[in-house]
Amino acid sequence: LANPLLVRAANEARQRVWEARLAGRKVGLVPTMGALHAGHLSLVQAARGECDFTVVTIFVNPTQFGPGEDFHRYPRDLAADLAALARGHVDMVFAPAVDDLYRVRHSTFVEPPRVARAWEGAFRPQHFRGVATIVLKLLHIIPADVAFFGHKDYQQTCVVRDMVDDFDIPVTIRTCPTIREADGLAMSSRNAYLSPSEREQAGAVHRSLAEAVAMFEAGERDSATIARAMRGVLMQAGIVRIDYIALVDPLTLDEVSRVGVDSVALVAVHVGATRLIDNTQVG
Numbered sequence: 001l002a003n004p005l006l007v008r009a010a011n012e013a014r015q016r017v018w019e020a021r022l023a024g025r026k027v028g029l030v031p032t033m034g035a036l037h038a039g040h041l042s043l044v045q046a047a048r049g050e051c052d053f054t055v056v057t058i059f060v061n062p063t064q065f066g067p068g069e070d071f072h073r074y075p076r077d078l079a080a081d082l083a084a085l086a087r088g089h090v091d092m093v094f095a096p097a098v099d100d101l102y103r104v105r106h107s108t109f110v111e112p113p114r115v116a117r118a119w120e121g122a123f124r125p126q127h128f129r130g131v132a133t134i135v136l137k138l139l140h141i142i143p144a145d146v147a148f149f150g151h152k153d154y155q156q157t158c159v160v161r162d163m164v165d166d167f168d169i170p171v172t173i174r175t176c177p178t179i180r181e182a183d184g185l186a187m188s189s190r191n192a193y194l195s196p197s198e199r200e201q202a203g204a205v206h207r208s209l210a211e212a213v214a215m216f217e218a219g220e221r222d223s224a225t226i227a228r229a230m231r232g233v234l235m236q237a238g239i240v241r242i243d244y245i246a247l248v249d250p251l252t253l254d255e256v257s258r259v260g261v262d263s264v265a266l267v268a269v270h271v272g273a274t275r276l277i278d279n280t281q282v283g
């Protein structure tokens with residue numbers, strides 16, 4: 001197993017991607033913040049299936065973290081990430097230093113699209129401004145044909161899609177299914193923060209989503225009724241700090257009063273000191 005080519009400098013990364021494209025290779029981009037798990041590797045697999053040159057970026061982006069959030073303690077282990085990717089047949093890893101990606105005088109930010117306002121945007125006010133800015137920067141450094149994102153961060157995929165459409169960025173955005181632990185908990189680098197008892201509690205997040213799906217399948221269409229039942233599942237597990245439970249339109253992310261097959265249930269909670277998000281299509 002060979003470690004993938006590790007590139008630190010943006011100019012070198014861009015040059016290598018252009019060389020691949022000019023050689024007729026289809027380039028896939030998988031942006032991550034590292035601490036790689038099976039969810040990330042499923043995106044790599046999707047990229048490998050569709051593209052001939054797969055680039056994984058590893059960058060804990062400071063501008064998408066709010067004050068008091070976990071930027072400084074976010075798990076970082078480049079050696080372990082490179083070892084995980086060696087099995088994934090990745091062509092290039094771009095892992096820049098913060099100072100190289102954000103020069104001292106950096107001051108331009110993307111004003112994120114309308115879909116960024118509610119939900120995560122309401123609880124993490126500058127988050128999507130940081131996400132949109134780093135994704136735009138990465139797409140300029142890695143001019144990929146296709147970029148892969150996880151359904152796990154559903155609102156993020158909406159923000160990225162709308163930015164790409166609004167700014168005429170020549171890339172195709174693919175969304176890949178959420179990879180889960182045996183009890184349904186969505187894999188996340190932040191799960192490492194959970195104590196054993198918190199980890200057990202966290203299983204209720206997925207159970208609340210499963211409840212929404214089950215109610216929809218049983219014919220329930222009233223979103224307030226479904227949301228109330230989801231809240232009950234969380235509370236019963238002792239999860240009391242709930243940022244939001246919402247049943248939304250999949251494109252606008254506006255709340256719906258009547259749930260349809262394509263409606264999405266969104267959840268954000270705190271389990272101990274750890275904030276978890278998850279979602280599912282209801283129908």
Ligand code: AMP
Pocket residue numbers: 031032033034038039040042043148149150151152153176177178179180186187188189
């Ligand atoms: P992150 O490193 O958390 O920024 O995530 C990088 C990419 O992996 C994002 O597009 C996420 O949506 C995606 N991702 C994170 N967790 C999962 C998961 N459990 N299943 C599928 N994709 C995921």
